[in-house]
Amino acid sequence: MNMSFTYDALPIRVRFGRGTVAEVATEVARLGAQRALVLTTPQQAGEGERIAALLGAVSAGVFPGAVMHTPVEVTEMALAALRESGADCVVSVGGGSTTGLGKALALRTGVKQLVIPTTYAGSEMTPILGETQDGRKTTLRSLNVLPEAVIYDVDLTVGLPxxxxxxxxxxxxxxxxxxxxxxxxxxxxxxxxxxxxxxxxxxxxxxxxxxxxxxxxxxxxxxxxxxxxxxxxxxxxxxxxxxxxxxxxxxxxxxxxxxxxxxxxxxxxxxxxxxxxxxxxxxxxxxxxxxxxxxxxxxxxxxxxxxxxxxxxxxxxxxxxxxxxxxxxxxxxxxxxxxxxxxxxxxxxxxxxxxxxxxxxx
CATH class of the missing domain: 1.20.1090.10 (Dehydroquinate synthase-like - alpha domain)
Incomplete structure (x- = not known):
């Protein structure tokens, strides 16, 4: 069989299982980070607070403002919260909206990302970011937005309607x-x-x-x-x-x-x-x-x-x-x-x- 192809494996760590969210502080430490800001949508703010509690002393608080299509105006608000918190890592909890916000922050600041998906969006595994400004969505591909680590916890998807x-x-x-x-x-x-x-x-x-x-x-x-x-x-x-x-x-x-x-x-x-x-x-x-x-x-x-x-x-x-x-x-x-x-x-x-x-x- 005549085959010719290129395969680039992406540099990303994955933890998969049940109850794995308990390892969130350990995974942040593996990234060499000192303080982690938790990101969520408004609807998942409670889940974000629970993750922040698991982080303990490493937690820099919760920014519960992620929305669909990663509008740049929301990213600007999150940037201000990130700077104020002094965090060097974001923990993005939720679906594509939250993951997108974490990527947008990483693109602008180089902050490290740990993603904890609660939906099946998949964007946590990609070096792709889509952002919306003035009603137009643009997409870029860069390793600068690829999360360093992902925790998949099957238990966190049970609440998904x-x-x-x-x-x-x-x-x-x-x-x-x-x-x-x-x-x-x-x-x-x-x-x-x-x-x-x-x-x-x-x-x-x-x-x-x-x-x-x-x-x-x-x-x-x-x-x-x-x-x-x-x-x-x-x-x-x-x-x-x-x-x-x-x-x-x-x-x-x-x-x-x-x-x-x-x-x-x-x-x-x-x-x-x-x-x-x-x-x-x-x-x-x-x-x-x-x-x-x-x-x-x-x-x-x-x-x-x-x-x-x-x-x-x-x-x-x-x-x-x-x-x-x-x-x-x-x-x-x-x-x-x-x-x-x-x-x-x-x-x-x-x-x-x-x-x-x-x-x-x-």
């Missing part, structure tokens, strides 16, 4: 799916991606009905970790470009946007990525990748229409314009009319369609 478990989990599946047809894909990451999709698609339907099922919780968090590894190691394509555009422009909830768009992006790329589609169908145990994802989302009771999560109908044309303005690399050429139709179907909650535009069929 069934609906959020579903959308956060499909968001993770999206990372794995795009890794399978990324321009810089490699066999190691493809193995992780397929196992991630298999683990999450098996665990999520159980969690919707049994939120306290610890075996399923563990499997979902394991799948999310693998998905984060994929997202951190290889590039992104059409799906992530669309979600960044839609989320940043219309302030849509991140995980729900990914959940709705994924099957449509997969259908769009199916003709150009047969090996990836075969891996997805194997992992899902479904005859078709795009339809299998759509059916999984439906079975989870998750949103299927962008209209239902706040995207206005008159935003479809604008979104299509933005999506083709500076597109990510994609296995299939991106044409405005095809993308406009894709967004319209996702807006209406229709089934994905794998039609090939006339200009490509010719």
């Amino acid at each position: 069934a609906a959020l478990s579903a959308t956060s989990g499909v968001n993770a599946i999206a990372h794995a799916v795009e890794a399978l047809y990324a321009r810089d894909r490699n066999p190691v990451i493809s193995l992780m991606a397929e196992d991630s999709i298999r683990s999450l698609s098996s665990a999520l339907p159980i969690l919707v009905h049994e939120p306290g099922n610890m075996e399923a919780r563990g499997m979902a968090l394991y799948g999310a970790w693998l998905a984060g590894c994929c997202l951190g190691a290889v590039g992104m394509a059409l799906h992530h470009k669309l979600c960044h555009t839609l989320g940043g422009t219309f302030n849509l909830p991140h995980a729900e946007t990914h959940t709705i768009v994924l099957s449509h992006a997969v259908a769009y790329n199916a003709p150009a990525a047969p090996e990836a589609m075969a891996a997805i169908t194997r992992a899902l145990g479904a005859p078709d990748a795009a339809q299998g994802i759509f059916d999984l989302v439906r079975a989870l009771g998750a949103p299927r229409a962008l209209a239902d999560i706040g995207m206005p109908a008159d935003g479809i044309e604008r979104a299509a314009d933005l999506a083709v303005e500076s597109p990510y690399w994609n296995p299939r050429p991106i044409t405005r009319e095809a993308i406009r139709d894709l967004i319209a179907r996702a807006h209406a909650g229709e089934r994905p369609v794998a039609a090939v535009p006339a200009e490509e069929a010719a």
